[in-house]
Structure formats: C-alpha cells, structure tokens
Amino acid sequence: xxxxxxxxxxxxxxxASNPVWMDALRIVLGLFLFVKGFSFLSNTxxxxxxxxxxxSLGALRKAPLLFSIFHIVGGLMIAVGALTRLALLxxxxxxxxxxxxxxxxxxxxxxxxxxxxxxxxLSLLLFFMIKGPGRYSVDHKIFRRQPESM
Numbered sequence: 001x002x003x004x005x006x007x008x009x010x011x012x013x014x015x016a017s018n019p020v021w022m023d024a025l026r027i028v029l030g031l032f033l034f035v036k037g038f039s040f041l042s043n044t045x046x047x048x049x050x051x052x053x054x055x056s057l058g059a060l061r062k063a064p065l066l067f068s069i070f071h072i073v074g075g076l077m078i079a080v081g082a083l084t085r086l087a088l089l090x091x092x093x094x095x096x097x098x099x100x101x102x103x104x105x106x107x108x109x110x111x112x113x114x115x116x117x118x119x120x121x122l123s124l125l126l127f128f129m130i131k132g133p134g135r136y137s138v139d140h141k142i143f144r145r146q147p148e149s150m
Contacts, residue, residue, distance in 0.1 A: 023081075023134040029124050030079025033091060037071030040064050067094055078128070081137020088129050095122040 041064075070090055077087035099122050103115035110116075133139040 018131055018134045020135070022131060023136040025124070026081065026084070026128055026134060026137075027079050029121065029128070030075045030077070030087075032075070032121070033071045033078060034075030037068045037073075037075060040068040040071060070094060081133040081139050084133035084137060084139050085129055088125050091125050092122070092129075095125060098122075 071094070074087040074091050077083055078091075095118055099115065099118040103112060103118050106112045106115070108115065
C-alpha cells in the first residue's frame with residue numbers, strides 16, 4: 001500500500017525539524033558575517049591591498065565596499081533567517097575567494113587564523129545551504145507549508 005503525500009502518517013522532513021542548536025549556530029554565523037562586514041569597512045585599505053595583489057583591475061577599488069555590504073546585509077538575513085539560502089549563496093563566492101585566493105598568501109600553516117576562519121565559515125555556509133534555515137527563522141514563519149483543511 002502506497003501512502004500519499006496527504007496521508008497523516010507521512011512525515012515531511014524540512015528544516016523546521018533541525019535541532020535548536022543549528023538555529024543558534026546559524027544566528028551566530030549571521031552575526032559574525034555582519035560584524036565582519038563592518039570590519040571590512042574600517043580596514044578597507046588592507047582588504048584592497050590584499051586584493052590588488054591578485055589582479056590589476058580598476059573595479060577592485062570598489063570590492064571592499066561590496067564585500068562589506070554583502071556581509072552586513074547577508075549576515076543580517078542569515079541571522080534572522082530571511083531568504084536564508086539566497087543570502088548564503090551570495091556569501092559563498094566571497095568566502096571561496098578568501099579561502100582559496102586571498103588568505104593562502106599568508107601561508108597555509110596553523111598560524112594563519114584568517115585562512116582557517118574563512119574555511120570554517122565557508123563550511124558553515126555550505127552546511128546551511130543543505131540543511132536550511134531552521135524552525136526559528138523568518139523563512140519558516142512565512143514559507144512553511146500550512147496544514148490543509150479537510
């Protein structure tokens with residue numbers, strides 16, 4: 001006997017069934033990116049110098065400002081769980097660049113904390129892309145599947 005999608009015994013697995021610690025971790029990740037965005041604003045010359053070693057594009061002058069905006073807005077979106085996967089997707093290219101291009105220039109040893117932080121944040125971004133925003137998120141409150149009335 002095959003159970004249909006509307007059968008009461010069929011349990012739908014979604015991110016609302018994630019443990020609460022995952023919601024807390026998502027919030028911490030979002031707040032970290034938010035703070036990192038303001039850190040980029042205050043250290044724009046350092047970020048530009050690191051990036052300018054890569055390419056001689058004139059557009060690199062605007063990159064620290066763009067990274068800051070993406071981290072600030074995206075970090076808040078991730079923290080509250082609003083359009084979470086879109087916000088995560090926008091963060092991934094920045095963290096890929098940081099983890100694979102910018103931070104390895106200072107060495108790949110354990111003393112390069114920025115590299116390891118970038119790798120950890122990138123891993124968490126990918127983790128939440130797969131697992132979803134969780135129960136305590138705007139996404140869950142707005143987009144969750146409402147029970148159908150009989």
